[in-house]
Amino acid sequence: xxxxxxxxxxxxxxxxxxxxxxxxxxxxxxxxxxxxxxxxxxxxxxxxxxxxxxxxxxxxxxxxxxxxxxxxxxxxxxxxxxxxxxxxxxxxxxxxxxxxxxxxxxxxxxxxxxxxxxxxxxxxxxxxxxxxxxxxxxxxxxxxxxxxxxxxxxxxxxxxxxxxxxxxxxxxxxxxxxxxxxxxxxxxxxxxxxxxxxxxxxxxxxxxxxxxxxxxxxxxxxxxxxxxxxxxxxxxxxxxxxxxxxxxxxxxxxxxxxxxxxxxxxxxxxxxxxxxxxxxx
Numbered sequence: 001x002x003x004x005x006x007x008x009x010x011x012x013x014x015x016x017x018x019x020x021x022x023x024x025x026x027x028x029x030x031x032x033x034x035x036x037x038x039x040x041x042x043x044x045x046x047x048x049x050x051x052x053x054x055x056x057x058x059x060x061x062x063x064x065x066x067x068x069x070x071x072x073x074x075x076x077x078x079x080x081x082x083x084x085x086x087x088x089x090x091x092x093x094x095x096x097x098x099x100x101x102x103x104x105x106x107x108x109x110x111x112x113x114x115x116x117x118x119x120x121x122x123x124x125x126x127x128x129x130x131x132x133x134x135x136x137x138x139x140x141x142x143x144x145x146x147x148x149x150x151x152x153x154x155x156x157x158x159x160x161x162x163x164x165x166x167x168x169x170x171x172x173x174x175x176x177x178x179x180x181x182x183x184x185x186x187x188x189x190x191x192x193x194x195x196x197x198x199x200x201x202x203x204x205x206x207x208x209x210x211x212x213x214x215x216x217x218x219x220x221x222x223x224x225x226x227x228x229x230x231x232x233x234x235x236x237x238x239x240x241x242x243x244x245x246x247x248x249x250x251x252x253x254x255x256x257x258x259x260x261x262x263x264x265x266x267x268x269x270x271x272x273x274x275x276x277x278x279x280x281x
Contacts, residue, residue: 001086001193002029002055009044009056013037014141015162021057021091021185023161028089028281039139045074048083048188055086055189062093063181067232072246075188075275076204085186085202085276086193093181095120098168099155100147107171109133109154111143116157123175144168186276193278195252200229201277203262205245207269216268217245224261226251252277 008025011018019037026032036054038044044056060071075083095116099107110124110132117124117134124132133154137143143156144166155171156162163170193199207213214233221228230248251258253274266272 001191002031002033002189004191005053005055005189006033007036007051007054008033009036009038009047009054011038011041011044011056011058012139012141014139014144015159015165016140017091017093017159017183018057018059018185020159020161021089021183024089024091025057025087025187025281037141041068041070042074045071045078045083045188048190049078049080052080052190055187055191057185057187059183060088060186061184063183064178067230067246069234071186072204073234076244076273080190081273082190083188084190084192084274085278086189086191087187087278087281088184088200089281090182090184093176093183094159094174095157095176096159096163096170097155097172097175098144098147098158098163098166099152099171100168101152101155102169102171104171106153107132107155109135109150110156111135111137111146111150111154112157113137113139113143116140116143119177120157120175122177123172127172127175186278188276193252193276195254195277196279199250199252199277199279200248201251201253201258202246202248202275203265204273204275205247205265205269206271206273207243207245209243213243213268214245217247217265220261220264220268221247221249223264224257226257226261 048054048056058071147156227250233245
């Protein structure tokens with residue numbers, strides 16, 4: 001499935017969760033691709049949209065915040081309509097305090113980016129010094145690089161992979177406020193998959209805002225006894241009368257039953273786009 005690609009795009013670097021998902025992908029499929037790191041979801045999707053030899057690994061959902069709309073919204077607007085979800089995986093969140101020192105109680109400074117600070121705010125407030133010197137950085141990677149210029153009483157928030165990449169000590173684990181949090185990632189690219197018997201399909205239905213439209217859609221799934229695993233909707237172009245409905249369901253687009261489902265959905269909506277049939281790794 002991934003033999004035609006030679007480049008992988010990750011969101012962030014320096015031990016980001018996207019990089020952790022990339023490592024998991026490489027191990028599962030025995031891959032090695034050139035890695036390019038970009039700073040936003042839109043940049044990653046635009047890159048894959050332009051270069052058909054690249055895949056991207058992007059966050060699509062978190063346990064506590066739900067679907068990441070930026071990923072879905074940009075995915076359905078690609079110029080290349082063949083870009084699809086090719087696989088998915090889940091990565092457990094484990095934010096850590098990392099430092100050059102081995103003594104947590106000697107820490108007097110913290111270098112962090114706003115997102116990590118927000119996720120770990122309770123730990124920082126309750127477990128770290130009141131007079132903690134907080135230095136803001138743009139990213140996890142920048143935090144790790146800046147740390148090299150500070151003495152050993154400074155620390156950063158990072159992952160196990162950050163510690164590995166920058167030869168840092170892990171002083172505290174799971175400092176995030178919401179425990180048992182997971183991030184689901186998708187792999188996107190200009191390609192297709194074959195049925196495995198354990199597949200999920202994602203589609204987006206574009207429809208006008210007419211009464212009963214969603215009920216009509218759901219009834220087609222009921223007719224074919226196809227299990228919907230997730231459904232959400234959004235306005236298109238900030239117009240209430242233009243809606244996009246995202247649906248994940250069990251099955252593969254190449255299966256006869258799923259083809260019948262899509263054929264029956266097509267006349268009752270403005271258009272249908274399959275955005276991937278895939279399994280986990």
